[in-house]
Structure formats: C-alpha cells, structure tokens
Amino acid sequence: MTHFVPDIQYRSDDSSSQSSYGQTFDALWIAAHPDDAELTCGGSIAAMVQEGKRVAIVDCTRGELGSRGTPETRREEAIAASKVLGIGERWNLGIPDGDVTITPDHIQRIVVALRYFRPTLLLFPPNFDRHIDHEDVHRLVRKAHFASGLRKIETMFHGEAQAPFRPKRMFAYMQTYTIPADLYIDTSTTFEYKLRAMRAYSTQFHTEQKHIDDQEPQTFISRPEFV
Numbered sequence: 001m002t003h004f005v006p007d008i009q010y011r012s013d014d015s016s017s018q019s020s021y022g023q024t025f026d027a028l029w030i031a032a033h034p035d036d037a038e039l040t041c042g043g044s045i046a047a048m049v050q051e052g053k054r055v056a057i058v059d060c061t062r063g064e065l066g067s068r069g070t071p072e073t074r075r076e077e078a079i080a081a082s083k084v085l086g087i088g089e090r091w092n093l094g095i096p097d098g099d100v101t102i103t104p105d106h107i108q109r110i111v112v113a114l115r116y117f118r119p120t121l122l123l124f125p126p127n128f129d130r131h132i133d134h135e136d137v138h139r140l141v142r143k144a145h146f147a148s149g150l151r152k153i154e155t156m157f158h159g160e161a162q163a164p165f166r167p168k169r170m171f172a173y174m175q176t177y178t179i180p181a182d183l184y185i186d187t188s189t190t191f192e193y194k195l196r197a198m199r200a201y202s203t204q205f206h207t208e209q210k211h212i213d214d215q216e217p218q219t220f221i222s223r224p225e226f227v
C-alpha cells in the first residue's frame with residue numbers, strides 16, 4: 001500500500017509539531033466536511049483551547065460536491081476558522097466527498113492521523129444523520145480506532161514508522177439530529193467564537209456582508225434563518 005501524505009492545512013505558530021512526528025493532543029475532532037467541526041462543536045473546541053488544551057481538527061473530504069464554494073475557497077475558509085478557534089493543527093485527508101467508502105486506504109488515512117495526534121479524547125460524527133457522509137465517517141472512524149491499536153497494522157508518517165495508538169475515550173457529536181447526550185460542555189463563554197468561526201466559511205453560510213448579487217444556489221445551511 002502506498003503511504004498516505006496528508007494535506008496539513010494549518011499549524012499554529014506556537015505548535016511544536018514541526019519538530020517531531022507523533023504528538024499528544026488533548027482532543028481530536030474528525031469531521032466529514034470542512035465547516036462540520038465548527039458548525040457542530042465550535043463552542044466546545046474554543047472552550048477547550050481556552051483552557052489550555054491542545055486541539056486538532058481532521059477533515060476527511062474537501063467538500064468538493066458542495067453546492068456552494070470550491071475546494072480552494074473552502075481550504076482558505078478552514079484555515080481562517082482554525083485561527084479563530086485557536087487550534088494547534090488541521091489536516092485534510094482528501095477522501096472523495098460523497099464517496100466515503102470503507103476501504104483499507106481510507107482506514108489507513110485515519111489511522112495515520114490517530115497515531116500522529118495521539119488524542120486523549122476523540123470526537124467524531126454520529127451514526128445516524130441527514131448526510132450519509134457523516135454516517136460513513138462514523139463507521140470509518142470506528143474501524144480506524146480499532147485498527148490504530150493493532151501492532152501489525154503498519155503506517156508511516158514522513159518516512160517514520162508510527163507506533164500503535166488508541167484514544168482513551170470517543171464521543172459522537174450531534175450534527176443535524178438531536179440525540180440523547182452523555183457529555184455536556186458549557187460553551188456560554190465561547191459561543192461567539194463558534195459564530196465567528198462559522199462566518200469564516202463565507203461561501204457556506206449567510207452573512208450580513210454577503211454580496212447582494214450572490215448567484216450561488218441556496219442550501220440547507222446557507223439560508224439566512226439557518227444561523
């Protein structure tokens with residue numbers, strides 16, 4: 001199997017990630033599309049960062065099937081949102097949007113991320129949702145979570161073999177549907193960061209500044225009433 005090289009989209013200036021491969025992050029959010037992490041958990045991410053925790057985001061797809069924006073604009077938006085939230089690092093795994101199949105290659109990409117970030121807490125999409133990609137990423141992450149702890153599944157990052165690793169706890173976050181919660185995080189002091197991070201995705205959500213001549217099709221999340 002060819003070794004996967006992730007698109008490292010963002011690293012904070014104070015991140016020590018440049019010097020070694022294999023970090024210990026407090027939390028890793030894995031999402032199907034750029035903007036999913038912000039839309040579902042932006043307040044929680046900002047709350048953890050402001051407690052001094054190391055947080056990273058891994059987006060599985062570039063959102064190239066999205067009705068609005070392009071992979072290039074969404075990449076720029078993801079970088080801007082990462083700065084708003086203050087996370088340490090963000091990757092994109094380049095899995096095809098709308099085709100998040102459970103393949104050895106796609107599992108390997110998530111395993112490479114888990115073994116690199118070595119998060120204590122793993123957050124991932126729910127097993128039932130309006131968007132099938134979210135469900136597919138749920139299953140992909142569960143497979144990868146198990147595989148990542150197996151010594152005989154070998155992965156490389158920048159030419160170095162990665163050690164097996166399995167996060168201690170994993171929680172599915174809510175996307176479109178409300179499901180019973182096992183864990184609550186108080187985001188009352190960081191909710192504004194969530195809104196600012198969402199506004200960074202200016203092609204995806206309604207903003208007051210949006211051009212009146214917006215010619216792109218309206219979507220479930222781009223309607224003014226959605227925000």
Ligand SMILES: [Zn+2]
Nearest residue numbers: 032033036131
């Ligand atoms: Zn999504």
